[in-house]
Amino acid sequence: MTTIAYQGEPGSNSATLAHELYPGSSMLPCTSFEQALDAAKFGDVGLAVIPIDNSTAGRVGDVHHFLPDSGLFVVAEHFLAIRFDLMGVAGSSLDQVECVRSHAHALRQCRKILREGGWRTLVTDDTAGAAREVAELGDCRHTAFAPPAAAQRYGLEVLRSGVEDDPDNTTRFVVLSRDAAYCPSTGQPTMTSLYFSVRNIPSALYKALGGFASSAVNLTKIESYQMGAGLKASRFYVEIEGHIDEPHIALALEELRFFSSEVRVLGVYPAHPHRQRRVRQLDG
Incomplete structure (x- = not known):
């Protein structure tokens, strides 16, 4: 078993994928992509699971700028279907919503419902963190775009499910290692x-x-x-x-x-x- 770094808090898409790919491994949630990459670079963890681009919102810009000088190597890729729910505190309703908070990339994947609602937005470090902040505020006017697992984790109520613009919304993740472990040439893709x-x-x-x-x-x-x-x-x-x-x-x-x-x-x-x-x- 090895420790896996990812950007975000428990309940985020990165956390979900890291647990799916490496069940039973220790996890290191990181506040930024740079912190997750550094954890792999300096040996604090064995691998880092990082999103690199999304089918709706495009590339995750910070990651591409950090990778060239990180000294890390891609050892695997994975495509994850991305789903977001609009969630608020228990007892709240859709007509009370005034503000939606989430990661900048997630907000770009949910533009249609934002236009429909006319709500203001607030950018957070990650999607699960947005859900946690809403739970801590306890204010019916504040909501979050976050993965379905975050609602249960933070005791929030789903006001509308599947709010992403594209039903085929997909994010590509890469697994990064300090070692240049090139896969063998076997004739497989x-x-x-x-x-x-x-x-x-x-x-x-x-x-x-x-x-x-x-x-x-x-x-x-x-x-x-x-x-x-x-x-x-x-x-x-x-x-x-x-x-x-x-x-x-x-x-x-x-x-x-x-x-x-x-x-x-x-x-x-x-x-x-x-x-x-x-x-x-x-x-x-």
Whole structure:
């Protein structure tokens, strides 16, 4: 057994997934993503379970900025269906609601009901923490968007269930470790995540990515990040289908390194079954 770090309080989606993936393990709730990453980096825990992007609200920005310099590696991914309930203190009703509090990312996943209600919002550190704060306030005017488990944990009443905009709302989590434990190349669906910075020459990005096209490597994600205070986006995050030991991917990475000042493989890990299910849904 190993200790697992996650951002949030007990009752959050991160806590639920951490218990699901590593039942019986000790858990370390953290107030911020940076704290959870540091706990893994400095050996306080064995692994960190961190959300990286959401199908409705997009990427979790802070995480992507912290990862390149964290020294950690992705060893697994997991897609979790995300559900939020609007919850308030016992005895409250929907017509009493004036304020909804939750994590910023959760508020962006529930825009429709916020527009309908015309309520003001208050950003909290995490969703389960928002539920705890509402319970502590004991005020019928204050509510929270939080996972269903938080209502029972903090003795709150569900005023409306399933308030997320998209019924297929899904968040992708990654499991991070200090050790670069690349999964073996077995022919099973595999993902590779990496960061790179292009050299300061004309068309460097075009040429760096050209190897993926000529080697028929499928990029599922590419995102840019600014370095320092400048306006030049010089660092890129890429996810590709396949294993670094496959010849066509090794060839693409060789070309990438030629046109880059830095290439760091962040992880080589099994593709979660959700990816194949999603492809079948789109094709069907």
